Amino acid sequence: MTADPDISRQIPAPQVLGVLALELSDDSTPARDALGQQAAGELAKLLGRDLGALVPGVRELDLSFAAAHFDPAELLRPGWPVHRRLDELRVRAPQAGQGPRIIAFGADASGAVPLPFQSDPQLAGGRLRVLPYLFVGEPAATESVAAHMESTLFDLGMVQADTALCAQDAFGARIEHARYLTLHDLLAMTAMQYRNQGLDPLWDVLETALLAPESEAWLDAPPEPLLRHVDGEVRIAMLAPDDWRRRCAADESDDGRLAKGFAMYEARQRQLSAVLQAHGVPVVFVHVAPGQDPVAALR
Template sequence: MTADPDISRHDAAPQVLGVLALELSDDSVPARDALGQQAAGALATLLGRDLGALVPGARDLDLVFAAAHFDPAELLRPGWPVHRRLAELRARAPRAGQGPRIIAFGADDKGETPLPFRADPQLSGGRLRVLPYLFVGEPAATEAVSAHMESMLLDLGMAQADTALQAQEAFGARIEHARYLTLHDLLAMTALQYRNQGLEPLWDLLETALLAPASEVWLDAPPEPLLRHVGGEVRMALLSPDDWRRRCAAGEQDQDRLAHGLAMHEARQRQFAAVLQAHGVPVEFGHVAPGQDPRTALA
C-alpha cells in the first residue's frame, strides 16, 4: 500500500470504523435490503455483545450500526461517507442517561430503506455484503479499542453462531460466514481481491484516492491506460489509434494484432473507469490531440 493514514481519525474525534461482513452462498440473494427497526436493534445488540467479548473496552463506547447491506466498494469511498452518516446520526440521537448507547438504523415503518443506507442496485449480486458500524466515545478509550481491533479482528473476528443465524433469518439469505472487520481490514481484503483479478496496476492510484484524496498520483505504465489522480478525481487519456500504437505497441506490424490490442486497451479503460466509479471516484476522460504528449494533455 502507498499510504496508511489512521482511518479512525477521519473526523476530529477518534472513531472505530468497521463492518459486519456476510459471505453469501453462491446462489443466495438477500430477500431484504435492510431490516426493520426491531430486527435492526436485535442484531446490533448481538454485534455489541460479540465485539465486547473480543475487545472489552468496546462496551464503554457508543455503538452505531446500520442494518443494511452494501457492496464493499460503497463503503470504501473517499471520506467514508456511509460511516460519516452514521456519526452524524449518532450526534442527533437523543440520550437517555449517561452510559454507552447501542443505536441501530434500519428500514422505516413502510419497509423503505432510508436514502443514506440505500445500496446501489448496480452493485448488487456479489457474494460479500457488508453492514457498517462504528464505535465512538471518550477519545483515549476509543483509540485503545481501535488499536486492539486493528491488531486482532482480521484473525479472530468471527461472529458468534447465533449472530450469524440472526442475520441469515433476518435478511432471508444463506450465509456461509459472518465476521467482523475494521475498515482497514476491508481495504486490505479488497486490495488482495483486485490483485487476483488483474487490477493491481490500478491499486496505488485507487488507494491514494481513498486515503489521501488531496494527493496527486499517476498511473503511467504502458500498455496500461494513462491516468492521473488530482483534485479528488481521475483523468484518463483517450488516445488516437496511431498514438496508442506508438505508446503501447511500437514495432508491431500485424494489423489484426494491432486491432485486437487497441480493443483490449479500450476495454481496460472501461474496466478501470467502472472500478473507480464504484468507489465513488469521479473519472474524466481527456481526448488527446494526435501527436500531443498525453501527460501534457492531462496536466
C-alpha cells in the same frame, strides 16, 4: 500491494469504523436490503455483545449500526460517506439515560430504506456484503479500542453462531461466513481481491483517492491506460489509434492484431473507470490530440 496502514488519519477522532462482513453462498440473494427497527436492534445488540467479548473497552463506547448491506466499494469511498452519515444520525439520536448506547438504523415502518442506507442496485450480486458500524466515546478509550481492533480483529473477528443465524434469518440469505472487520481490514482485503482480479496497477491511484485525496498519483505503465489522480478526480487519457500504437505496441505491424489490441485497450479503460466510479471517485476522460504528449495532456 497493501492498504495504507495510516488510514486512521482519515477517520475523525475519536471514532472506530468497521463492518459486519457477510459472505453469501454462491446462489443466495438477500430477500431484504435493510431490516426493520426491531430486527435491526436485535442484530445490533448481538454485534455489541460479540465485540465486547473480543475487544477490551468496547462496552464503554457508543455503538451505531446500520442494518443495511452494501457492496464493499460503497463503503470504501473518499471521506467514508456512509460511516459519516451514520455518525451524523448518531449525534441526532436522543440520549436515554446515562452510559453508552446501542443505536440501530434500518428500514422505516413501511419497509422503505432511508436514502443514506440505500445500496446501489448496480453493485448488487456480489458474494460479500458489508454492514457498517461505528464506535464513539472518550478519546483515550476509543484510541485503545481502535488499536486493539486493528491488531486482532482480522484474525479473531469471527461472528458468533447465533449472530450469524440472526443475520441469515433476518436478511433471508444463506451466509457461509460472517466476521467483523475494521475499515482498514476491509481496505486491505479489497486490495488483495483486486490483485487477484488483475487490477493491481490501479491500486496506487485508487488508494490515493481514498486516503489522500489532496495528493497526486499516476498510472503510467504501458500497455496500461494512462491515468492521473489530481484535485479529487481521475483523468484518463483517450488516445487515437496511432498514438496508442506508438505508446503501447510500437513493435507490432499486423493490422488485425493492432485492431484487437486497441479494442482491448479501450475495454481496459472502461474497466478501470468502472472500478473507480464504483468507489465514488470522479472520472474525466481527456481526449488527447493526435501527436500530443499524453502525459502533458493530463497535466
